[in-house]
Amino acid sequence: MDKTWNNKAWFLVLPVLVLVAFTAVIPLMTVVNYSVQDTFGNNVFTWAGTEWFEELLSSSRFWEAMVRNLIFSFIILAIEVPLGIFIALNMPKKGWGVPMCLVLMSLPLLIPWNVVGTIWQVFGRNDIGLLGYYLNAIGIDYNYVQDPFDAWVTIIVMDVWHWTSLVVLLCYAGLVSIPDAFYQAAKIDGASRWAVFRYIQLPKMQRVLLIAVLLRFMDSFMIYTEPFVVTGGGPGNSTTFLSIDLVKTALGQFDLGPAAAMSLVYFLIILLLSWVFYTVMTNYDAER
Amino acid sequence: MARIDVNHIRHSYLPNPQKDADFALREVHHTFEDGGAYALLGPSGCGKTTLLNIISGLLHPSHGQLLFNGRDVTGLSTQERNIAQVFQFPVIYDTMTVYDNLAFPLRNRGVPEADVDRKVRETLEMIDLASWAKKKARGLTADQKQKISLGRGLVRSDVNAILFDEPLTVIDPHMKWVLRSQLKQLHRRFGYTMVYVTHDQTEALTFADQVVVMYDGGIVQIGTPAELFERPRHTFVGYFIGSPGMNVMPVAIDGKTATLGSQRIELPGAPKAAGGAVELGIRPEYVRLGRDGMAVSISKVEDLGRHKVVRAKLEGRDIAAVIGEDETVPAEPKMRFDPAGINIYADSWRVEMGA
Numbered sequence: 147m148d149k150t151w152n153n154k155a156w157f158l159v160l161p162v163l164v165l166v167a168f169t170a171v172i173p174l175m176t177v178v179n180y181s182v183q184d185t186f187g188n189n190v191f192t193w194a195g196t197e198w199f200e201e202l203l204s205s206s207r208f209w210e211a212m213v214r215n216l217i218f219s220f221i222i223l224a225i226e227v228p229l230g231i232f233i234a235l236n237m238p239k240k241g242w243g244v245p246m247c248l249v250l251m252s253l254p255l256l257i258p259w260n261v262v263g264t265i266w267q268v269f270g271r272n273d274i275g276l277l278g279y280y281l282n283a284i285g286i287d288y289n290y291v292q293d294p295f296d297a298w299v300t301i302i303v304m305d306v307w308h309w310t311s312l313v314v315l316l317c318y319a320g321l322v323s324i325p326d327a328f329y330q331a332a333k334i335d336g337a338s339r340w341a342v343f344r345y346i347q348l349p350k351m352q353r354v355l356l357i358a359v360l361l362r363f364m365d366s367f368m369i370y371t372e373p374f375v376v377t378g379g380g381p382g383n384s385t386t387f388l389s390i391d392l393v394k395t396a397l398g399q400f401d402l403g404p405a406a407a408m409s410l411v412y413f414l415i416i417l418l419l420s421w422v423f424y425t426v427m428t429n430y431d432a433e434r
Numbered sequence: 435m436a437r438i439d440v441n442h443i444r445h446s447y448l449p450n451p452q453k454d455a456d457f458a459l460r461e462v463h464h465t466f467e468d469g470g471a472y473a474l475l476g477p478s479g480c481g482k483t484t485l486l487n488i489i490s491g492l493l494h495p496s497h498g499q500l501l502f503n504g505r506d507v508t509g510l511s512t513q514e515r516n517i518a519q520v521f522q523f524p525v526i527y528d529t530m531t532v533y534d535n536l537a538f539p540l541r542n543r544g545v546p547e548a549d550v551d552r553k554v555r556e557t558l559e560m561i562d563l564a565s566w567a568k569k570k571a572r573g574l575t576a577d578q579k580q581k582i583s584l585g586r587g588l589v590r591s592d593v594n595a596i597l598f599d600e601p602l603t604v605i606d607p608h609m610k611w612v613l614r615s616q617l618k619q620l621h622r623r624f625g626y627t628m629v630y631v632t633h634d635q636t637e638a639l640t641f642a643d644q645v646v647v648m649y650d651g652g653i654v655q656i657g658t659p660a661e662l663f664e665r666p667r668h669t670f671v672g673y674f675i676g677s678p679g680m681n682v683m684p685v686a687i688d689g690k691t692a693t694l695g696s697q698r699i700e701l702p703g704a705p706k707a708a709g710g711a712v713e714l715g716i717r718p719e720y721v722r723l724g725r726d727g728m729a730v731s732i733s734k735v736e737d738l739g740r741h742k743v744v745r746a747k748l749e750g751r752d753i754a755a756v757i758g759e760d761e762t763v764p765a766e767p768k769m770r771f772d773p774a775g776i777n778i779y780a781d782s783w784r785v786e787m788g789a
Contacts, residue, residue: 327525328525334490334517335539
């Protein structure tokens with residue numbers, strides 16, 4: 147195929163490049179700069195080499211936050227994906243119920259993240275919160291401020307409440323794209339409800355599901371606002387995820403060097419995982 | 435295989451149908467004989483797919499009864515009726531191989547695996563896909579996918595009827611002929627009762643022994659392709675079948691002559707009881723152009739390669755005529771109607787001619 151080369155096209159891309167340079171590339175370079183230096187304020191920097199990286203990778207605090215983060219991501223994926231599929235399968239396909247369900251499903255997604263955190267922070271309190279008060283009233287000892295298990299349950303339920311809708315909407319989009327003829331043919335072939343799900347609905351949802359899993363994994367791995375508002379990383383360090391740990395180091399302790407090193411490692415992990423997902427998805431496409 | 439009796443079936447998609455216009459199927463009463471190849475032909479929205487879905491059980495009729503071999507199946511589900519249906523867009527199970535696609539309906543019915551294997555292999559031979567058995571179904575071309583849809587019906591040996599809902603819509607033109615002749619062959623070899631819905635007259639006329647022409651929720655004519663062509667029972671059949679369709683013009687009848695404006699047309703006989711709005715219908719193939727007859731003016735000549743279509747005006751009305759590829763239109767053209775091709779309609783329905 148003949149391609150026409152036209153260098154004027156670069157002018158169209160230029161504004162974006164400049165914008166990205168200012169918002170992403172230059173800050174990132176600053177972080178790289180900090181990660182190999184030490185500072186005690188007053189804009190005085192000394193060379194530290196790989197010291198911060200070595201310290202980070204041998205610190206149990208970092209690995210604990212990482213493991214917590216992985217467990218958290220795994221749990222919310224294990225709940226949100228099946229639950230999202232289940233809800234999408236049971237949503238109406240036509241009639242007045244469709245717009246109603248779609249609006250209801252979108253509501254949690256429209257609420258700002260810190261507001262979601264505040265809602266659940268208040269909701270779960272056992273003095274004035276609806277949930278916390280009545281759980282204690284019926285004899286369940288629930289206190290997310292002191293009990294790590296309760297704190298985890300609160301954060302997971304909050305995340306499920308907040309983000310299952312996204313999985314639902316993506317799956318629903320996949321489901322409504324299936325022509326009626328498929329269901330009719332399945333009836334004629336005598337397929338059971340399970341066979342319809344396994345051989346018609348699931349294959350049609352496979353691609354959107356991959357996107358849903360990717361988005362939910364990346365997002366939960368970077369989660370900051372909601373647990374920060376609800377538990378502040380506590381009780382103790384029990385809900386301190388990587389991003390919360392990072393902010394504690396950088397802004398709480400003003401350890402810019404270690405925080406920069408941590409940012410880079412964190413960034414590389416996410417880059418690596420994105421690459422893995424991307425490869426899996428493109429391989430899946432190539433197979434088709 | 436089964437004989438299918440459609441007994442006074444009416445269907446409406448509305449909850450409380452009152453008028454005739456509320457019904458998608460106004461009333462259909464017809465028997466599809468065991469082993470026959472039928473085409474349901476009609477324009478979009480005439481109720482042909484509704485009728486097909488009622489036969490397959492995907493829809494339940496508002497009124498009437500459906501019998502397979504004399505047994506009432508009106509209340510039975512699609513599975514219990516044991517029919518096969520091929521849809522407009524090929525339905526295949528993407529993630530399965532061609533083999534598994536064909537085995538699917540049998541496995542769902544709990545057929546032992548040895549029988550499944552035997553039947554699937556037979557069917558793969560029938561639809562000519564034996565060498566594709568182990569391939570994933572999603573990689574196939576549209577016509578191969580459509581064959582798999584068909585195969586999933588053929589694989590059940592006891593299937594009562596095979597229904598086709600415009601199955602060739604998404605198939606490339608040159609493959610249409612191939613598939614259609616393979617269908618014909620299957621029909622001849624195995625004697626399935628086949629009902630084929632289409633709005634394409636060529637498909638209907640080449641596939642079916644009996645063509646059922648539907649119009650506005652009802653059957654207007656059932657006949658062989660020749661009958662539909664020579665003696666359309668309704669002016670709609672005249673328009674719809676043939677290319678170009680039949681010329682229809684209002685006339686006054688007096689004995690064995692019809693009057694159109696100042697022209698007098700000899701009829702082969704005297705029409706019996708032609709009350710209401712009387713029309714004369716003649717196919718373009720029976721319109722002759724020459725040096726004697728009624729004076730016409732020519733508006734256009736379309737050369738289609740095999741023949742020419744002449745568009746002319748007679749008494750201010752558009753008339754189409756088909757002439758041979760080698761014939762030329764005379765300088766002062768005159769038009770005659772071949773009496774053998776003349777049909778008389780009263781209120782759109784054909785009336786018989788007396789002596």
